Amino acid sequence: MILAPADCIYLTHPQVRIDPAVPVPQWGLSEEGARRARAGAGRGEFASLTHVVSSAETKAVETAEIVAAQLGLPVVVDELMHENDRSATGFLPPDEFERVADAFFAQPQTSVRGWERACDAQSRIVGRVEAHLERIPQDARVLFVGHGAVGTLLKCHLAGWTIDRRHDQPGGGGFWYAFSRGALRERNASGVDWRPIDG
Secondary structure: OOOOOOEEEEEEOOOEOOOOOOOHHHOOEOHHHHHHHHHHHOOHHHOOOOEEEEEOOHHHHHHHHHHHHHHOOOEEEEHHHOOOOOOOOOOOOHHHHHHHHHHHHHOOOOOHHHOOOHHHHHHHHHHHHHHHHHHOOOOOOEEEEEOHHHHHHHHHHHHOOOOOHHHOOOOOOOEEEEEEOHHHHHOOOOOOOOEEOOO
C-alpha cells in the first residue's frame, strides 16, 4: 500500500508485561511486544512517515520510539491520547476485563463500573488527532501510536460507524490502519481494516 499525501496511520502497542502491582499506564512492552515492534518498524507502509505522535503511556511510548528510531524521527508525546480511563477499577483479571470491555462498547453513553464513557473517550481521541493535524503540514504523513480501545473508537468515527466492539483490533495488540485527514470531517473512511505490525 502506498500512502497518499496527508495520509495517517494509527498503530496500537503490541503485547505488554502485565503486572497487577503496577498501574496499567506504566506497563511496558513484553519481550514479544518489543520484538514485534522491531520487526514491523521497517515495513514499507511506514517508510514515508514524517511525524510520530504517541500516547504518554509507557507501552505506547516504547512502541513509538522503536518505529521513530527506524525512521530517524522524534516522538511527540501527548498526555491526552491515553487509553480509555479505567482507573476506577484498576487491574482486572482477564475474564472480568473482557466482560467490562464488552459493556464499555455496548453502552457508550454509560460509565461502566466508573470507566470513562466510550462516547467521551471517542471525543477525546478524535479531538487530539485533529489538534495535532492542525499544527502539522498538510503534506505530512503522520503516525499516531496508542491503544486498542481508543483506536477502535477513532476508527468508528472515521468510518461513520456506531460504536461497536466488532470493530475492535484482534487480541494481542500491535495492529494498525491508515486513514486520510478528510475522513475526520467526512466520516467516510474505507479500508480501515486492522493489519498486524509484523504481518
